[in-house]
Amino acid sequence: MPLDLTVVLHRNLVLPNPLIIASGPSVKNDKDIVRGLESGAGGVVTKTITYSAVHQVQPKPRMYVVDKHNALARIKFYSFYSIDLMSSYTPEQWVDMLRRAKSEIARKKLEGVVIASIAGRNYEEWEKLTKLVTEGGADAIELNLSCPHVEPAQKELMGRAAAYDPEVVRNIVRRVKENTHLPVIGKLTPHGANPVDLAKTMVNAGVDILVSTARFQGLIIDVETMRPILWGGTGGYGGPWQLPISLVWTYNIVRELPEVPVIGSGGIASGYDIARFILVGARATQACTTILIHGYEIVNAMLNELKEWMNRHGFSRVDDFRGRALSSIIPIDKLNREKVYRYMVLPEKCKVCRACIRACPYGAIEDRGKAPPVIDFNKCDDCGLCYSLCPFNAIKYERIA
Ligand SMILES: Cc1cc2nc3c(=O)[nH]c(=O)nc-3n(C[C@H](O)[C@H](O)[C@H](O)COP(=O)(O)O)c2cc1C
Known part of the structure; x- marks a missing residue:
C-alpha cells in the first residue's frame, strides 16, 4: 500500500515525514543540515544559535552513555548524560551557513524543513537573532x-532559566513574533513549571507550535572517586527511559490545547516510538x-519501522492514526476498581525463585518450600506485581467477572 507520511505542522511548515532531527551535535553546521535531510529526515533543527560566550565553548569531555550495550543494541533502556552547550559558531556565521x-x-x-534554534541572553538579542535567522x-x-x-543565577533570559518566569516567556515570544513572519516553535522544559502551564503561556503569547519536551538536568557521582564523572559538573540527562514522561506531557498538552500542533520529543529510539507520540496526538x-x-x-x-507498523495496521496516512490512543486513556475517576481477575502460578514454568513471594505486598503468595508457590485468591488484591515481575512468565491471570 502506498504510504503518505506528510505532516502539516503549520500552513507554512509542511514536512515530508514526521521525524525531525532535534537540535544537537548532528545539526552543528550547514553540511549537517544537508546531510540530515539527505538521510531522509522530515526536518532538522540547528544547534542553538546564541551570543552567549559561556554557552559557545564546549567542556571536554562532555558526553557519557550509561548502559552503552543497551544503547548500541537499540535495547531499552539506557541514559545519555552530556553537557553539550550551544553552537560554537556566531549568529553571523550561521546566517551564511x-x-x-x-x-x-x-x-x-531535497525535501524537508530547516528550523533555526535560537537563544538570546536578553530581549534585544532575541530580536536580533530572530531577524538574522529569518x-x-x-x-x-x-x-x-x-x-x-542554563542556571537561573547566570541571569541569561534563555533555556530553562527563562522558562521559570512566565512574564519573561511572554516577552520573549512577543519580541520574536514581532520580528518574523516565520512559524515560531516553543520548546518546553520538564523543569520547574508544569509543562502544560508553560505551554499555555507560550501559546497565549503567540507561539505556533510546541515541542514536548527537552531533557532533565542530572548529576552522576562516581561513588569510588566521590566526584562527578568526567567533566566534573552537572549534565543534561535523557534517553529512552524518558519517553513515558514526555509522552504523558504530550498527552496532557494535546488534551488542554487540542488546536495547537505539538512535536513529541524525549526518548524516541525507533519508528514505533514515533507512532506512540502520534497516537497521543503529536503531529511530528x-x-x-x-x-x-x-x-x-x-x-x-526508523522511518521504515514506522512504515512497517502503518502497513501492519492498515494506515496509509499519518493523520489516520493521530490521536487514536486518546479515547482509550481512561481518566483516574473512571478506572475500574472491582476485583475481576484470578492470578495463579503455572507449576510447569515456575522455577521457585521466590521473587513473587518476596514482592507480594499482600502476603498472598504461599511459600511451599521446593514446590511452586500458590496464590491465595482471598488475600490477592489483583495488583499485578507478581505477574509483571516473574522472570519465567510463570504467573497468569484470568477474568472471573
Ligand atoms: C548532546 C546533546 C546536545 C544538545 N544540544 C541542544 C541544543 O543546542 N539546543 C537544544 O534546544 N537542544 C539541545 N539538545 C536537546 C535535544 O534537542 C532534545 O530536545 C533532547 O535531547 C531530547 O530528545 P532525545 O531524547 O531524542 O535526545 C541536545 C541534546 C543532546 C543529547
Whole structure:
C-alpha cells in the first residue's frame, strides 16, 4: 500500500515525514543540515544559535552513555548524560551557513524543513537573532527555553532559566513574533513549571507550535572517586527511559490545547516510538540522542519501522492514526476498581525463585518450600506485581467477572 507520511505542522511548515532531527551535535553546521535531510529526515533543527560566550565553548569531555550495550543494541533502556552547550559558531556565521544550506537543498532538490534554534541572553538579542535567522532563510524558528544547562543565577533570559518566569516567556515570544513572519516553535522544559502551564503561556503569547519536551538536568557521582564523572559538573540527562514522561506531557498538552500542533520529543529510539507520540496526538516528532549514537543512517531505519507498523495496521496516512490512543486513556475517576481477575502460578514454568513471594505486598503468595508457590485468591488484591515481575512468565491471570 502506498504510504503518505506528510505532516502539516503549520500552513507554512509542511514536512515530508514526521521525524525531525532535534537540535544537537548532528545539526552543528550547514553540511549537517544537508546531510540530515539527505538521510531522509522530515526536518532538522540547528544547534542553538546564541551570543552567549559561556554557552559557545564546549567542556571536554562532555558526553557519557550509561548502559552503552543497551544503547548500541537499540535495547531499552539506557541514559545519555552530556553537557553539550550551544553552537560554537556566531549568529553571523550561521546566517551564511543557513544560506549555503538552503541553496544546496534547492540544488539537490531535497525535501524537508530547516528550523533555526535560537537563544538570546536578553530581549534585544532575541530580536536580533530572530531577524538574522529569518534573513538567513530558515523555514521556522525554535525558541530554546529548555536548555538544562542554563542556571537561573547566570541571569541569561534563555533555556530553562527563562522558562521559570512566565512574564519573561511572554516577552520573549512577543519580541520574536514581532520580528518574523516565520512559524515560531516553543520548546518546553520538564523543569520547574508544569509543562502544560508553560505551554499555555507560550501559546497565549503567540507561539505556533510546541515541542514536548527537552531533557532533565542530572548529576552522576562516581561513588569510588566521590566526584562527578568526567567533566566534573552537572549534565543534561535523557534517553529512552524518558519517553513515558514526555509522552504523558504530550498527552496532557494535546488534551488542554487540542488546536495547537505539538512535536513529541524525549526518548524516541525507533519508528514505533514515533507512532506512540502520534497516537497521543503529536503531529511530528524530534529525536536527538538516538541519531547521535547510531548516526544519520538510523533515520531511514526508523522511518521504515514506522512504515512497517502503518502497513501492519492498515494506515496509509499519518493523520489516520493521530490521536487514536486518546479515547482509550481512561481518566483516574473512571478506572475500574472491582476485583475481576484470578492470578495463579503455572507449576510447569515456575522455577521457585521466590521473587513473587518476596514482592507480594499482600502476603498472598504461599511459600511451599521446593514446590511452586500458590496464590491465595482471598488475600490477592489483583495488583499485578507478581505477574509483571516473574522472570519465567510463570504467573497468569484470568477474568472471573
Ligand atoms: C548532546 C546533546 C546536545 C544538545 N544540544 C541542544 C541544543 O543546542 N539546543 C537544544 O534546544 N537542544 C539541545 N539538545 C536537546 C535535544 O534537542 C532534545 O530536545 C533532547 O535531547 C531530547 O530528545 P532525545 O531524547 O531524542 O535526545 C541536545 C541534546 C543532546 C543529547
